[in-house]
Amino acid sequence: MTGFVRRFLYGSLIIWQRDMKRMLRDKHQFYGSFARPVLWLVVLGMGLRPVFKGNGGVDYIQFIFPGIVAMSLIFSAMWSGISIIWDREFGFLKEILVAPIPRTAIVSGKIMGGATQAMVQGSITLVFAPLIGVKISLVGFVSLIGIMMIISLALSSMGIALASRIYSYEGFGTISNFVIMPLFFLSGAVYPVQTLPSWLKVIVSVNPVTYGVDLMRGAVLGTFQFSIFLDLVYITGFGVVMGMLAVVLFRRY
Amino acid sequence: MIQVEHLTKKFDDVVAVNDISFVVKEGQSFGFLGPNGAGKTTTIRILTTLLPPTSGKARIAGLDVTKASDRVREKIGIIFQDPSLDERLTAYDNLYFHAALYRVPRREIRSRIDKALAMVELLTSRHKVVKTFSGGMKRRLEIARGFLHMPRVLFLDEPTIGLDPQTRKVIWEYINELKRDFGVTLFLTTHYMEEADDSDRVGIIHQGAIVSLDSPERLKRKMGGAQIVLPSKDENERKLKNLKIAFRTLNDHVYIDVADGSVRDTLNRMIGQSINLDEMIITQPTLEDVFIKLTGTAIREEAAGPMEHLRMVRRVRGKNR
Ligand SMILES: Nc1ncnc2c1ncn2[C@@H]1O[C@H](COP(=O)(O)OP(=O)(O)OP(=O)(O)O)[C@@H](O)[C@H]1O
Numbered sequence: 112m113t114g115f116v117r118r119f120l121y122g123s124l125i126i127w128q129r130d131m132k133r134m135l136r137d138k139h140q141f142y143g144s145f146a147r148p149v150l151w152l153v154v155l156g157m158g159l160r161p162v163f164k165g166n167g168g169v170d171y172i173q174f175i176f177p178g179i180v181a182m183s184l185i186f187s188a189m190w191s192g193i194s195i196i197w198d199r200e201f202g203f204l205k206e207i208l209v210a211p212i213p214r215t216a217i218v219s220g221k222i223m224g225g226a227t228q229a230m231v232q233g234s235i236t237l238v239f240a241p242l243i244g245v246k247i248s249l250v251g252f253v254s255l256i257g258i259m260m261i262i263s264l265a266l267s268s269m270g271i272a273l274a275s276r277i278y279s280y281e282g283f284g285t286i287s288n289f290v291i292m293p294l295f296f297l298s299g300a301v302y303p304v305q306t307l308p309s310w311l312k313v314i315v316s317v318n319p320v321t322y323g324v325d326l327m328r329g330a331v332l333g334t335f336q337f338s339i340f341l342d343l344v345y346i347t348g349f350g351v352v353m354g355m356l357a358v359v360l361f362r363r364y
Numbered sequence: 365m366i367q368v369e370h371l372t373k374k375f376d377d378v379v380a381v382n383d384i385s386f387v388v389k390e391g392q393s394f395g396f397l398g399p400n401g402a403g404k405t406t407t408i409r410i411l412t413t414l415l416p417p418t419s420g421k422a423r424i425a426g427l428d429v430t431k432a433s434d435r436v437r438e439k440i441g442i443i444f445q446d447p448s449l450d451e452r453l454t455a456y457d458n459l460y461f462h463a464a465l466y467r468v469p470r471r472e473i474r475s476r477i478d479k480a481l482a483m484v485e486l487l488t489s490r491h492k493v494v495k496t497f498s499g500g501m502k503r504r505l506e507i508a509r510g511f512l513h514m515p516r517v518l519f520l521d522e523p524t525i526g527l528d529p530q531t532r533k534v535i536w537e538y539i540n541e542l543k544r545d546f547g548v549t550l551f552l553t554t555h556y557m558e559e560a561d562d563s564d565r566v567g568i569i570h571q572g573a574i575v576s577l578d579s580p581e582r583l584k585r586k587m588g589g590a591q592i593v594l595p596s597k598d599e600n601e602r603k604l605k606n607l608k609i610a611f612r613t614l615n616d617h618v619y620i621d622v623a624d625g626s627v628r629d630t631l632n633r634m635i636g637q638s639i640n641l642d643e644m645i646i647t648q649p650t651l652e653d654v655f656i657k658l659t660g661t662a663i664r665e666e667a668a669g670p671m672e673h674l675r676m677v678r679r680v681r682g683k684n685r
């Protein structure tokens with residue numbers, strides 16, 4: 112058993128290392144990770160700011176800031192799924208599949224790779240906090256990083272689970288748009304969700320990002336909609352379920 | 365080292381592999397010959413744990429490929445027919461990643477990679493991104509990668525396709541060295557007859573079934589003996605009829621099948637009739653002939669049976685002059 116644990120950890124590490132190497136080679140992605148949060152902050156923040164005047168005394172840009180961080184995490188965590196589809200398309204997946212590492216290690220290495228990329232994205236977004244007047248305490252910052260990790264791992268697991276059953280790049284693009292958009296917009300990330308029709312509220316209440324955003328907003332602004340306990344349990348539980356699903360689906364590949 | 369029993373693989377309505385059985389002993393090489401779509405790659409995918417069989421059994425080093433796939437993967441190396449490199453990484457990084465996956469000891473990694481790269485003459489391109497490589501360079505890199513970790517069994521799915529003759533030669537020298545010095549068991553598919561000729565045993569697969577399995581020498585011997593080829597002139601044909609030697613005429617040439625060990629006797633008789641032997645050639649059966657006879661198809665499209673044979677005859681004759 113300990114032999115398996117060691118092989119699992121080692122294998123995950125190697126798979127993760129490769130994704131890191133690829134990430135560091137890709138300069139466009141790096142520039143993109145600066146550009147995207149700016150774009151969203153400007154487009155959404157500046158554009159919708161007047162509409163949301165007087166939302167509990169919180170400035171709109173500050174209100175959506177945790178949402179923009181969540182957006183960064185969603186997009187790049189889902190990217191981990193794309194990387195599996197690419198590997199399959201270019202034939203490299205075969206090389207990994209015949210290697211003497213457990214299938215679960217491939218899945219977990221890929222999940223960690225996607226989560227790391229998401230963390231890099233999310234952290235870059237955090238850099239903009241002082242510029243828009245968001246002050247984060249040290250405790251808030253540390254908890255924010257922790258929360259981001261959990262969200263990244265959970266969403267990255269979802270990306271891998273999806274990619275294990277979808278074989279084309281286009282197919283994944285279509286499906287992930289269907290997933291990413293509601294995940295982001297129906298989470299309370301960009302607007303308060305209290306006024307939504309009740310059937311949409313149902314989606315909001317099952318959406319894991321809702322709880323992630325609530326946690327992050329709590330860490331940044333100190334206001335929670337749900338209890339911290341519920342937030343943490345839901346998002347962690349979602350991550351665990353997705354992780355297991357990814358393992359099961361990828362195994363059968 | 366490799367044991368296959370009644371292996372069958374069906375894809376929906378296609379039977380890709382149909383009840384094949386064979387054994388490859390440790391340190392031996394096994395060549396798999398078959399036309400496109402015969403089921404070669406499918407067999408390799410089953411043996412390398414990438415595909416579960418529909419029925420039947422396969423074992424590598426005594427380990428069942430479906431039940432102990434993790435352990436089987438520790439024993440094998442494979443050079444895929446289709447591309448399998450990470451094109452965004454450098455040649456060195458591709459090999460490094462492979463070495464790490466197979467837990468090559470850290471101190472050895474560098475020297476092994478350098479040696480492998482030198483063998484396929486890619487040492488100067490080691491830090492270039494694979495995307496910028498030519499097709500031949502990519503193939504050479506994949507081959508270097510295939511035995512970087514010194515597997516016990518090496519699968520080679522048309523390893524030298526698309527390579528120039530010089531590189532093919534270097535690579536086969538290295539593969540044979542692995543076999544000779546380390547006792548690596550080889551399982552290869554190829555379209556090049558001379559590569560299959562070097563195998564200890566050859567299996568000819570056609571429409572998913574093995575139609576013949578033996579050493580190359582014995583396969584060729586089953587084809588019968590040598591063949592004497594003469595230009596077809598009325599005079600030659602008349603004299604052969606006088607001698608009661610059976611022959612076939614095809615496209616300006618006369619073909620005489622000669623039973624094993626009676627070439628000298630036949631020639632003596634022909635000389636007795638003063639047949640002009642200036643343009644005569646003697647050919648031995650090749651694996652190509654065996655293949656055509658057993659499957660009714662040529663292995664390569666351009667090798668279209670008798671016409672190709674004739675072209676070869678002409679080439680040989682041209683050289684002799
Ligand atoms: N994944 C698959 N799904 C359906 N049919 C398949 C699949 N893989 C292979 N086949 C079919 O199985 C048969 C054998 O294919 P295989 O790739 O094993 O041939 P091969 O001997 O390697 O041919 P080649 O010389 O062209 O590489 C073919 O008819 C092919 O169409």
Ligand SMILES: [Mg+2]
Nearest residue numbers: 404405406445
């Ligand atoms: Mg093939």
